[in-house]
Amino acid sequence: xxxxxxxxxxxxxxxxxxxxxxxxxxxxxxxxxxxxxxxxxxxxxxxxxxxxxxxxxxxxxxxxxxxxxxxxxxxxxxxxxxxxxxxxxxxxxxxxxxxxxxxxxxxxxxxxxxxxxxxxxxxxxxxxxxxxxxxxxxxxxxxxxxxxxxxxxxxxxxxxxxxxxxxxxxxxxxxxxxxxxxxxxxxxxxxxxxxxxxxxxxxxxxxxxxxxxxxxxxxxxxxxxxxxxxxxx
Numbered sequence: 435x436x437x438x439x440x441x442x443x444x445x446x447x448x449x450x451x452x453x454x455x456x457x458x459x460x461x462x463x464x465x466x467x468x469x470x471x472x473x474x475x476x477x478x479x480x481x482x483x484x485x486x487x488x489x490x491x492x493x494x495x496x497x498x499x500x501x502x503x504x505x506x507x508x509x510x511x512x513x514x515x516x517x518x519x520x521x522x523x524x525x526x527x528x529x530x531x532x533x534x535x536x537x538x539x540x541x542x543x544x545x546x547x548x549x550x551x552x553x554x555x556x557x558x559x560x561x562x563x564x565x566x567x568x569x570x571x572x573x574x575x576x577x578x579x580x581x582x583x584x585x586x587x588x589x590x591x592x593x594x595x596x597x598x599x600x601x602x603x604x605x606x607x608x609x610x611x612x613x614x615x616x617x618x619x620x621x622x623x624x625x626x627x628x629x630x631x632x633x634x635x636x637x638x639x640x641x642x643x644x645x646x647x648x649x650x651x652x653x654x655x656x657x658x659x660x661x662x663x664x665x666x667x
Contacts, residue, residue, distance in 0.1 A: 490523075518545040615635035
């Protein structure tokens, strides 16, 4: 598991493998790493907290060695009821961060503590209709603050414009060494706006993997953010 946590606060475009070809996860991860990607976003859904079911810790395990050997990280986003039950499985599989919905657990402090004790970066997120104030206390114990810019559960949704008002509030909660991530509807028309609103980890799925050339689509998004003044390795 990667120990260097600089990726949390760097400006990065983070491919979401939810939009990848499920039959070719590894090769598509390699393709994006060749194009410069380092952090991959892994959406885990349980069919309960959200209606959709995606994949389990075995997918993380299948790509962890490739990602870590090239200096990358795996950021797991749990759209799962009481996700702390599964934290040990993801830690063992090679997850670097484990982000929990404030709405999905009865004791967010204990849940984040479990994640920390397992050696992963604890993260907290919230649904678009949940007030940012709901995570104010939990943000003290998290090192990744994720702002959902669509309703959780499906890829390819349209970006919710109110995210641009919420991101500065979330950025204000982030202490030193804490990353601010945005997830949902991020593409050529929205990526600069969310960066300027305070996000440093810009997660994109369909805008990368559903394009004819995912590597070029990733590079194009990077260039848009770089043109807005960001430093991206």
